[in-house]
Amino acid sequence: MAILPDNREEQIVFCETHNDTWESNFAAIGLAADMVTLLKARTAAARGARTAALGARLASKTATSEYYNAVALMRTQAALCIDIIKAHAAQQADPASVYNLAQIPLPSPPSPLPAVGKPEDFIITLQPSGAVTLSWTADNAAASSGAFFEVSRKLPGQTAFVGIGGAPGSTNRDRRMAFTDASLPSTSAASGVQYIVHGRRGEDWGLPSDVVLVQFGFDAQGTMTSATLSMAA
Secondary structure, three states: OOOOOOOHHHHHHHHHHHHHHHHHOOOOOOOOHHHHHHHHHHHHHHHHHHHHHHHHHHHHHHHHHHHHHHHHHHHHHHHHHHHHHHHHHHOOOOHHHHHHHHOOOOOOOOOOOOOOOOOEEEEEEEOOOOOEEEEEEOOOOEHHHOEEEEEEEEOOOOOOOEEEEEEEOEOOOOOEEEEEEOOOOHHHHOOOEEEEEEEEEOOEEEEEOOEEEEEEEEOOOOOEEEEEEEEEO
16 A cells, blocks of 8 residues: 555645654654755645645636636627628728728628428318318428418319418428418318418529318218318329
């Protein structure tokens, strides 16, 4: 078992607690007086060095904190100056000359937004009034980006889909949009109805949905009681 500890602080404590005893009994324990004197001096030096190191570490932490704070204040002021330069440049006939004079880069032109995603993951809900609500999800469909969805319908006997309305992009986290078809003729519903949803942003159209096939169930009195959907590629 090692007598001297591995830890530096514990080594200093060991020497501090043994120095006086060894100095008083140096001859009896086989030591020379100058050996113990040198050990006491080196113990004091080690303690002093540790105290200085701890002080330096604390001073370093304080200095680092002051450094970070100074940089943060500088950055805030620089950002304010840059905002003012940009605002000033925007009011000039030649904004580039202001940016060049300030030696800051001109703002990059905004990247075009991606197209509204293909509507999918449809859910059909039959309302008590007999209206039908379609809901769906799509990528890049935030209302704030101008996303909008056109809904087209084809009734039995029609040869083409006809636009019946639309819904804006979603502000919900799940990005689920919805449209209620309140103009569905009950006579046509008996044979099923088809829908297509097509997303756009301005004149930039995304991919249309697959055809949504909606079938309805009726009770003995002819009241619509259920609605189910399937997809056709």
